[in-house]
Amino acid sequence: AQKVTQAQTEISVVEKEDVTLDCVYETRDTTYYLFWYKQPPSGELVFLIRRNSFDEQNEISGRYSWNFQKSTSSFNFTITASQVVDSAVYFCALSEAYTGNQFYFGTGTSLTVIP
Amino acid sequence: DADVTQTPRNRITKTGKRIMLECSQTKGHDRMYWYRQDPGLGLRLIYYSFDVKDINKGEISDGYSVSRQAQAKFSLSLESAIPNQTALYFCATRDRGSSPLHFGNGTRLTVT
Numbered sequence: 001a002q003k004v005t006q007a008q009t010e011i012s013v014v015e016k017e018d019v020t021l022d023c024v025y026e027t028r029d030t031t032y033y034l035f036w037y038k039q040p041p042s043g044e045l046v047f048l049i050r051r052n053s054f055d056e057q058n059e060i061s062g063r064y065s066w067n068f069q070k071s072t073s074s075f076n077f078t079i080t081a082s083q084v085v086d087s088a089v090y091f092c093a094l095s096e097a098y099t100g101n102q103f104y105f106g107t108g109t110s111l112t113v114i115p
Numbered sequence: 116d117a118d119v120t121q122t123p124r125n126r127i128t129k130t131g132k133r134i135m136l137e138c139s140q141t142k143g144h145d146r147m148y149w150y151r152q153d154p155g156l157g158l159r160l161i162y163y164s165f166d167v168k169d170i171n172k173g174e175i176s177d178g179y180s181v182s183r184q185a186q187a188k189f190s191l192s193l194e195s196a197i198p199n200q201t202a203l204y205f206c207a208t209r210d211r212g213s214s215p216l217h218f219g220n221g222t223r224l225t226v227t
Contacts, residue, residue, distance in 0.1 A: 009155070033213045045205065045218040052213060091157060095213065103148075103216060107157040 003027065004094050006106035013082050014114050020075040021109045023092030031052075031097040034068065034075040038107070040088040051075060082113045118142045120208050121219035128196050129227055136191045136222050137208030145190040146209040148216065149181060151174075151202045158205065162191055196226040 005024045013019045025034065036048040049059060051068050060068045063080045079086050092106040119140045125198065128134050149161040160173030170183055178200060180192045183219040193200055205222050207216040 018147060035215055043203065043223075044220050045207075045216075047215045047217070050213065050215050088162040093216075097213075100165075102160070103158075 003104040004092055004106035006090075006092055006109050008109045010110045010112070012112045012114060016081050017083060018080050019080060019111065021034040021079075021090050021092075021111065023073065023075045023077065023106060024091070025073050025094045027073075027094060027096055029098045033095040035093040035096055035103075036066065036077050037091040037093065038075075039091065040085075041087070045067045045091070046091070048077075051108070076086075079111075082111075084113050084115050087111060119206060119208055119217055119219040120203075121222050123222060124220065125225075127224045127225045127227065130197055132196050133197065134193045134196055134224070136206075136224070138189045138191070138219055139200055140187050140189075140206075140208045140217075142208050142210075142217060143186075144208040144210050144217075146211070147183065148207040149179075149189070149191045150205045150207060152176065152205060152221075153202050159206075161191065166209045184199070193224075193226075196224075198226045200224065 003026050008022055015087045032053045034051045038046045049066055056068050056070060065078045067076045087109045089108045095103045111115055122137045133216040145166050148163045151161055152158050152159045159175050161175055161179050162173055164170045164183045167183050182190050203221050205221050209216050
């Protein structure tokens with residue numbers, strides 16, 4: 001079974017629109033960590049954020065915000081006022097303490113911001 | 116200079132050839148990983164190593180082997196390359212505990 005599901009394969013928005021990328025995870029562990037990575041067209045993987053399972057506070061960093069809800073096993077990522085430079089593939093990942101902190105990646109969401 | 120360096124960046128090889136992808140890091144991390152990325156499949160773990168003497172198979176290790184020559188070096192070999200090993204390969208490092216993975220820039224491998 002897929003531990004991390006990113007149901008949105010591709011999303012297109014017009015510049016300045018807000019967009020939310022969904023991430024649903026599955027784990028039996030009580031201690032786990034969630035991550036988001038960005039992969040721009042140049043191909044590198046850039047770490048964006050880490051959340052631990054004990055901290056459900058939402059986080060905001062500039063135009064980026066993350067909503068972590070344990071009740072729905074979701075860790076969604078919102079980009080406000082999107083820009084062309086936000087065009088990339090975004091990956092959500094889960095790391096569980098009981099599996100030695102192995103990473104499980106979703107299949108990614110490809111975001112295109114149209115100017 | 117990059118903290119995690121992969122060489123080569125691009126490689127085209129023929130079916131049946133042996134090929135090695137190299138990774139070196141300056142982050143001082145014990146843990147190193149090799150992932151493969153295919154369109155629509157995300158990142159899949161090939162091998163990982165928690166230290167020089169500890170090497171483990173990931174979910175798709177068949178057809179691959181690795182060598183951890185030193186704390187800072189972790190190489191991936193394809194003993195006899197086949198076309199379905201055409202993919203983007205990433206090396207990553209990680210500190211202990213819950214820290215994030217730090218990726219190299221990737222090696223784009225094409226097997227013809």
